[in-house]
Structure formats: structure tokens, C-alpha cells
């Protein structure tokens with residue numbers, strides 16, 4: 022780890038179909054909110070990091086040009102980073118690196134997406150190579166469903182059991198989103214509705230899948246000295262990890278998933294966490310698909326391999342359970358992809374500083390945030406805590 | 410009622426001409442002859458298909474060409490019902506990850522020659538490890554579609 026770094030402010034838009042604003046105005050909405058939250062102005066910002074999905078998502082190339090004014094980046098160093106779904110974690114890590122290196126005191130990090138304007142699945146299909154895999158991608162659902170089937174086959178998880186647990190995850194995320202004013206989808210759903218929803222990529226159904234959202238998130242990182250001066254309750258970065266794996270989907274073992282497993286291990290090591298299920302108070306896991314959320318529980322070391330459905334069915338990760346996951350309603354209920362991984366971090370920071378409103382997990386002191394990107398290829402984890 | 414603001418339609422469609430390079434040119438030339446080529450690393454002995462210029466594990470280009478039988482077993486699959494712009498064909502269709510005999514990785518392709526209406530029956534046919542065999546396209550263009558699909562074998 023470098024020098025100590027804290028999150029001193031966060032800002033989120035209302036996520037959803039935001040045809041009421043153009044893309045730069047959406048970005049500015051999150052930036053303005055984060056500056057207000059931190060109680061600082063653009064003058065205090067030393068540098069700006071931003072990230073989005075591939076430019077084809079909205080059809081404007083290199084959006085750091087488009088958003089320069091909206092991010093308040095005039096006459097400041099600007100860095101764009103993108104790693105597909107894990108972009109939000111990647112840009113958060115860059116904000117951390119920049120401040121931890123001592124080269125900046127305060128850095129603004131912005132993630133955004135406006136998915137209602139293009140074709141998300143078609144865009145994601147272009148992440149595959151054009152010769153071999155693109156044809157067989159079927160967007161994100163094709164990839165993540167294939168992974169989920171491989172996982173269920175590997176650990177002999179009966180179809181009905183997997184279905185039941187996945188439906189419970191959908192119901193609890195939808196319930197949680199009712200407490201989150203930023204969430205895109207805010208309706209309660211029943212187990213039967215999830216199990217009988219229309220098939221997207223069998224066995225995954227409509228209510229197992231995230232929406233395509235418009236939204237932006239901004240997070241402000243500060244050095245120890247600045248954080249202590251400016252902020253009453255900073256969220257301290259305790260550990261982070263990021264790992265990538267092979268581009269050819271069939272080359273690595275997606276049921277075990279090295280990148281997710283090792284990214285978490287690295288973050289736990291830095292944070293001094295030995296038993297994450299016991300020590301963490303809350304987790305914001307990147308969960309665009311219910312079945313896949315269970316693979317994450319296992320990779321992040323929250324339960325043994327192949328046992329995630331059992332833990333889900335006994336309520337371990339529900340509100341009020343041993344380790345509440347995604348009290349925000351998660352990615353399942355809001356997914357402006359370039360912002361999503363950073364929203365996970367912002368939500369984790371809100372939790373450990375007691376600012377999460379109706380979705381607050383009482384007394385949370387240590388929180389995990391996570392995101393995954395590419396063709397199941399990248400995973401990033403950041404742990405935040407209430408104490409330095 | 411809140412005012413509805415305008416949107417403007419604009420399409421971006423660009424032409425590309427992608428280079429295959431020597432390894433993948435040979436791989437697709439092989440498909441045209443109904444031959445699947447893999448490469449085996451002489452250092453770690455792993456065999457990958459499609460063929461690779463270098464071993465991804467060892468980062469060495471000490472690989473040798475090996476013929477791969479057009480058959481294998483199902484690692485995973487899904488029945489696609491979702492639609493999106495530029496999709497290869499109208500759903501429903503099945504995509505799968507297949508481990509071809511003698512290789513150390515999964516290979517993406519379609520599963521065909523099965524009914525998709527009855528999911529219970531489909532699950533029976535496409536059980537974990539179910540054997541499948543390539544069905545060749547009668548018209549070949551030296552691309553991935555030279556294999557029409559993989560079909561379950563009894």
C-alpha cells in the first residue's frame with residue numbers, strides 16, 4: 022500500500038431512463054453532488070479520472086473530450102481508463118493510486134453510462150474477437166449464463182436448487198432497491214414472478230437480469246492530511262485487488278474463476294482480513310445476474326465452493342443476515358455499466374460512514390465493493406473502513 | 410406532465426478489414442478442408458483450439474500443429490432467446506462451450522439438430538459431458554461457419 026487515502030465525498034444521479042438530460046449534463050449531476058457532499062469546489066481538485074464502457078455504447082468516441090467541462094477538468098490532468106464492467110473499480114483504483122503515490126492531494130473519479138441511447142448487448146458482443154467468439158456471445162447474458170451452467174454442472178447443483186436460490190437473490194435485491202432513491206428498478210417481485218418470467222438465455226429469466234440504465238457516479242479521493250482537514254467522517258481505503266485472465270473464454274476455469282478469487286485475496290491481505298464472512302459488515306457485489314452472484318460469493322471467499330445456494334437459501338446474504346449483500350439493490354436493479362463498479366464503492370463508503378439512509382446496515386465499519394468486466398475476464402475489489 | 414425532450418437518431422456503421430495472420434489463416438484453411446487444427450505447446454504440453462501463435466501459459470512460440478478430432482463433450486450451454494442488433498441469427502438457438510477431444514480448453518459453437526421447444530428433453534440431451542460431433546456446412550468460406558454446428562451423438 023502507498024500513503025493512506027480516503028473517500029471524502031460521493032455523488033450519484035437518479036439512475037434509470039434519463040432521456041430528460043443529455044450525456045454531459047448527466048455526468049455533471051454526479052460531479053456537482055459529490056463536490057457538495059465533500060464540501061469542496063473544483064479548485065480543490067488536482068486531477069480527474071473517468072471511465073465508461075466501449076465508446077460504441079453511446080456512439081461517441083473517447084468521452085473524456087465530450088465530458089471535459091462537465092467533469093470540471095479544464096486545465097487539469099485527465100486520465101481515461103476502461104475495463105468494461107469492472108471500469109468502476111478500475112477508475113477507483115486509479116484515483117487511489119494517484120493520491121497514494123503522493124502526486125495529488127485530491128482526485129475526482131467519474132464513471133458514467135447512458136445505455137438507453139444505444140444497444141447494450143450489441144456493444145458488449147463487440148468485446149469478443151471477430152473471428153471465433155463474437156458469433157457465440159449473445160451479449161452479456163450468453164456469457165454469464167454459460168458460466169453459471171458450467172458452475173452448476175461442476176458442483177452438481179440441482180437445477181431446482183439453483184433456480185430457487187437465484188429467485189431468492191432477485192427478490193431480496195428488488196426489496197433492497199425500494200430503500201434506495203437512486204435505484205432504477207423499484208418494484209417488489211415475488212418468487213413465482215421470477216421463476217416464471219420470460220426466458221432470456223435459459224435458465225436465466227428476465228428478473229434474473231439487470232436493466233440497461235442511464236446514470237453516473239462521482240467519488241472524491243483525498244490524502245490523509247486533506248481528508249482529516251476537510252471531512253468529518255472519511256471512508257478509508259483498506260485494501261484493493263485487481264486481476265485479469267485469458268481472453269479466450271474457454272481457456273480458463275470459469276467455475277472457479279481465478280481473477281475474482283485472486284483479486285479478493287489480494288484485497289483481504291492488504292486489509293488484514295482473514296475471515297471475510299465474519300469480519301466484513303456489508304458487501305456490494307457486482308451482480309448483474311442472479312446466478313452469477315452465487316459464483317461471486319464463492320470466489321470472494323464468503324462460503325465454500327459449490328455451497329453458495331445453501332448459504333443463500335438460509336438467508337446469509339439477505340438484509341439482516343450474517344453479511345448483507347447489496348443493500349442498495351445492487352447491479353441487478355441499476356446498471357449504468359461504466360458507473361456501476363464505482364457505485365459499488367460509493368455505496369460501501371456510504372455504509373462505513375453511516376450515510377446510507379434507509380439502506381444503512383447498522384454499525385457497518387468494514388465494507389467490500391467489487392466489479393467484474395469483459396468476457397468474464399477482469400475482477401476488481403476495494404475494501405473500505407471507518408477507521409484509518 | 411413533465412416535458413418530453415427531443416432525441417436525435419444517428420447511426421455509426423464503419424467497415425473493417427481484419428488481418429488473420431499466419432496461424433489463424435492456416436486454421437481457417439483447415440476448416441475449409443473439414444479439418445480442425447490446434448496447437449500443442451512443446452513446453453507445457455497443453456493443446457489449444459483454435460490454434461495459437463504462442464502458448465498463453467508459457468508465453469513461448471514453441472508450439473506444434475496438431476489435428477483435432479471434430480468431436481468432444483459439452484462443458485456448458487444456453488438456449489438464447491434474447492435479441493439484439495446485428496445478431497447472427499434470429500433466436501431461439503443454442504450456444505455451447507465444447508471441450509474437443511485431446512484439447513485443454515473449451516471451444517465456442519452452436520448446438521444444432523435438437524428441438525428447443527421442450528426444455529426438459531433438451532436438458533436430458535445436453536447433460537453435463539454429453540458427446541457432440543461437428544456437422545460441416547456444405548458451403549465453405551474458410552471461416553467459423555464452415556462448421557454449421559455441433560450435434561449430440563447417441
Ligand SMILES: [Zn+2]
Nearest residue numbers: 450453464467
Ligand atoms: Zn505452454
